[in-house]
Amino acid sequence: MKKCKIYFADLTHTARGISVPTFPLGTSLTASYTKKELGSEVDVTLFKFPEALHEAILDSPPDILCLSSYSWCFELGYKLGSLAKNRNPGMILVFGGPNFPIEETEKTSFLQRYNAIDFFIELEGELGLVGLINHLLDHSLDSGCLRASGKILNNLNYVWEGKLFNGPPVRVSDPNIIPSPYLEGLMDEFFEYPISPMIETVRGCPFQCTFCADGIDIKSSIRKFDLARIEEEMVYIAKRCKKSDELIITDLNFGMYQQDVETAKSLANTMQKYNWPIHLSAAAGKNKPDRLIEIASILDGAWIIGSAMESSDTDVLKAIKRGNISKKAFNKVLEHGNNSSPYAQTYTEIILAIPKDSKETHFNSIRYGMKHEAKIIRMFQAILLLGTEMATQKTRDEHELETQYRVIPGSAGLYKFFDEKIPITEIEEIIVGNSTMSFEDYLDCRLMNLIVESFYNNAMFEEIYAFLYEMDILPLDIFVYLKDHPKIYPPKIKQIMDDFIVSNKKNLFKTRKELEDFALNEKTIKKFIDAEIGINEILVGKSSLYSQFESMVELLITSVSGYLRENDKMSACTQHYLNELGRFTVFRKKEFFNTDDETKETFDFDFKAIGQLGFKVSPSQLDMFSKKVVIRFYNDEWQKHHIKQVMGVYSMTPSGLGRAIQRSNLKKFWRQFDQFDK
Structure with a gap:
């Protein structure tokens, strides 16, 4: 047969x-x-x-x-x-x-x-x-x-x-009846490509968020894969994965169940034996902060932990049927995460323009994350996904959702199928306004998102912010000053900021048909392929800013100085320290992909001692750290290998570099430094 x-x-x-x-x-x-x-x-x-x-x-x-x-x-x-x-x-x-x-x-x-x-x-x-x-x-x-x-x-x-x-929807009651595609050999060929392996350990989600396809009732019950199978998959993958340092666990709430602790222990053993993975990506569950902390400790900095909040505003959360963990629990998770290892980072997540969101509530949500010292604040656009409650006509009408269409960045191409050239794009519908947010406010929030993503996330300037925290100043205060004073921007930074707003506008279309009529031809598709249009504005903006890293530092120091002067908190010593700290940051963090770069520079402060304090020094303490030193900046061999692996996954295009910066733990990229007395 x-x-x-x-x-x-x-x-x-x-x-x-x-x-x-x-x-x-x-x-x-x-x-x-x-x-x-x-x-x-x-x-x-x-x-x-x-x-x-x-x-x-x-x-x-x-x-x-x-x-x-x-x-x-x-x-x-x-x-x-x-x-x-x-x-x-x-x-x-x-x-x-x-x-x-x-x-x-x-x-x-x-x-x-x-x-x-x-x-x-x-x-x-x-x-x-x-x-x-x-x-x-x-x-x-x-x-x-x-x-x-x-x-x-x-x-x-x-x-x-x-x-x-x-027909009626049904689910697999015991996922262990599904053979592992890894152990069956179905995935073997994909180890030849610079892509990241994914595994699933738990299916289902008990929450009902309206923006998520897994928020429907039938997905609420939890089904777990056996630990023995998970362990076998990890070892199988670790033995074969040579082109990516990342493992992705696709569970919707990793860290919320007791089995996740055992999974973390197995993963830690795999990491110790095979030196893989270097980085774990997994969405953290929100109802078991002590368990998250336990797992983060087991994984010793490989997993960036945190808690998605989407918004800190109670009316917004009610509108999207979401509940967040308490402030106390939120702070506990972030505090532990930030101190669990030298490479540790923490995150929270916010979605822009969801029902009941406004410019004020969006800024307040960013402030909330910074107040609790989340080191990464991921800010997402609100996408109306098919299969979600938020995409239904009822929700659209109730909250007066204003939407536009765009080509999903990176998801357009000209393909030759069956001797025919075919232009193809993937299109998504995003919210750009609602009953409490105008389109102009949406654009202003997007600009702030670029500033936070570029100047705050991934420990980019954490040494400067540690100094500000000692003065009870949040980074957002500086960012508002920076956003509202475009005249202080260096010329290339000004151009990047202006281009960002222009790109946000020109990549949006009122209707799907209007976008299809514009995009689906060979000439336009080539513009998408060449990244002339249809870019991920945040990632390209972030990458473009990073390419002007010294100007970024100059702008940030100027903004901090201006804010401090406006609030009568500036002194000559503080200004000198900020200037020196800016120089230190430049030599340690510019062009992280240039791993062969090694430099020596003279500074007027004991940055080794300050670094041992996590850069948490106040203006009144600066005199005790005043000292002539020489610092050597370099990457060790482990860093060189890891950075090469990461850059093999992401291209050196603006969007590729932006994605590498966004998705990687950059603390593992920053140059080491040795200090000597002058």
Whole structure:
């Protein structure tokens, strides 16, 4: 009997490098389960890159093509899938993933618009897809025959003669029935690429945030993978992963469950034995601060811990159905995280322009994070994702959401499929205003987001802020001064700031159709590929500012000095210390990717002693640290290797460098220094 050939693909755009540099975990889990359940009846192959999938379809078309539906890859998958189906009419096209509406009328419209899709698997893919394939095999792989029957199957959505057929959503009760795609060898080929492996240890989320596809009721129960399996996966990956120093745990609330402690212990053992990973990325749970602290201690600086708050305002939180941890717990997590190791950092997260948000509440949320000394404040745009409550018409109307459309940065390209050049873009809808925030306020908040991202995050100028904290001055006070005094900007910094606002405006379109009409042609797509348009404004702005690092330092010192003078807190000694600290920062942190750079400089303060205090000195203490010293700045061999690994994942383009700065723990990049008496 001929095997049913099934291709699984979780595609990434590649026109500007690998847009999503991660292993295809979700699709691989579905493929692994399909292979287990259907055994000798199927032949399963996994893909990530569109070029490889295209060649495989040309060479040997599948009976069933299964593609993932995420906002950053859906159009790419649909275009390739629909073209393949046109050439091979008997091929069955199946999509699955979170990028799918939750209301029935919108589901119907979606499937009618993308009418090459035979079936859409909603929520978890494993059970729904295997059930579908079994029925297709019963119908001799005739999708039309199955759809004409009106059969209702779990998790399955399809349209036949204008009518939607959608089965009840179900979840895997025990995820351990899904074989590990790593241990099954399905992922082996991806270790050859500079992408980061991902694992899942827990499924589900007990919270109901309206902006998240996992906030729906059916996702609320928690299902856990066995620890023994997790340990095996970690070791398997660590032995093979040579091109990325990062492991991603995709759990929605890592650190909230007791098993997470055991997972952390296993990971720590793996790190000790294989010197991998160097960095763990995982979203921290919010209800167990003591457990987060325990896990952070076990991982010894490899995991940047914190707590996402989205907003510190109670009305905003009520509008998005979110509750945050208490101020006491928040402070406890951040305080421990900041002191757990020399490389430790902490974070919080804020979303701009969500329902009830305003310029005032957004700035207050930033202030709240800084007051508790979160070292990284991640500020996100509010994206209306399909499959979320916030994207429903009810929420849009209730909160007067003003939205515009943009091409997802890095997710556009000109692809040659079946001898035809095809321009493809992924488009997202973002909130740029609401009943309490105007578009002008949105732009002002975006400018502040650039300033915070560039001048605050990732320990960029923590030595300066440690000095300010000793005077009860928050960095945000300086940033407001900086934002409101553009005349003090060095010329190149002024140009970058102006370009940032212009880019924010010109990359937005009122309607999806208007954007499609503009973007979907070869000439315009090449502009996206060349990053002339459609950039990630924050990342490119941050990268551009970092390229002018000495001017950044000059602007920051000027802003601090101006603020201190306005508030009668400036002295000659303080000014001299700030100038010297600025110079120290330049030599330690400029051009971090230039690891061969080694310099010696003379300074007027004992920065070794000040550094041992975490740079927490007050103006009244400066005289005791006044001392002529020579400092040698350099990268050690471990740093050189780690920086090379990171830069291998992210390109040296402005957006690539910006992403490397944003996603890496830069404390591990900053040059070491030795100090000698003058």
